[in-house]
Amino acid sequence: MPAGTDRSDLPVPIVNGLSVDVEDWFQVGAFEKVIERSDWDGLALRVEDNVLRILDMFAEADVKATFFTLGWVAKRNTGLIRRIVEAGHELASHGYDHARVFNFTRAQFRDDIIKARKILEDAGGMEISGYRAPSFSIDHRTPWAYMELAEQGYTYSSSVAPVAHDHYGWREAPRFAFKPLPWSDLVEIPVTTAILGGKRVAAGGGGFFRVLPYAFSRWAIRQVNRVEKRPAIFYFHPWEVDPAQPRVGNAPLKSRLRHYTNLDKMAPKLRDLVHEFAWGRMDLLAHRQAISAPGLEQEEAA
Secondary structure: OOOOOOOOOOOOOOOEEEEEEEOOOOOOHHHOOOOOHHHHHHOOOOHHHHHHHHHHHHHHHOOOOEEEEOHHHHHHOHHHHHHHHHOOOEEEEOOOOOOOHHHOOHHHHHHHHHHHHHHHHHHHOOOOOEEOOHHHOOOOOOHHHHHHHHHOOOOEEOOOOOOOOOOOOOOOOOOOOEEOOOOOOOEEOOOOEEEEOOEEEEOOEHHHHHHOOHHHHHHHHHHHHHHOOOOOEEEEOHHHHOOOOOOOOOOOHHHHHHHHOOHHHHHHHHHHHHHHOOEEOHHHHHHHHHHHOOEHHHHHHO
């Protein structure tokens, strides 16, 4: 469009939710059975350099995002946490050390989110209102998780992948924002899925974005924005922009393929993505969604 052209009659683009799950290369679910938590402090920490690269990319595109951060990472990288906040991004909780919610008791989950929140708030100097479960591990087995989040004062969660997956997923969950508790304004904002051939397909980032052609993600986000008239929810990890990270040779082949495929292509694809669509912080999106989000019981009855 030529400079000076009147844009007042152009449609306002839907602002999508952009998020980063801040964990280091050795803390991922794919390696949880071959790398012990007791060994983490002896491994090379690469998360800071990777997040700084991401911050530069976001600044170049003039977008803001939410950084769902492990308490373990924040405790060891307080300067990085301050950089995230000072750049205008939202700091949110990813739990303390990437333990899956469905492996907790309710009391253990409460302790985990309290511990992580204190570390994050001390490091970032801001209130934490958002939470994402490691590996999207809130599902039909953990109805108490939302009760704990609400009681601890969280305003939103983005912890559900409404698909079937071998590591996670709540296939029956609503595709879009809903209120999981009838007595609370807490909003759950699931990661994005699209409809292909009448079936839900994962389309919200992570390994799917890395492995599949960029055209698939463009199509999926456009479907959600233009057909559903909804914001897309996209996520990725700092280690995904780090092709030089150490290799875990004793991990299962399937895990290694998932983790290492197309690491060298991730950053250029992300750069295209953040420039092509409109993006914003999850807390601002949650505030807008809370006005119209139906209750879970309403969605299940629909």
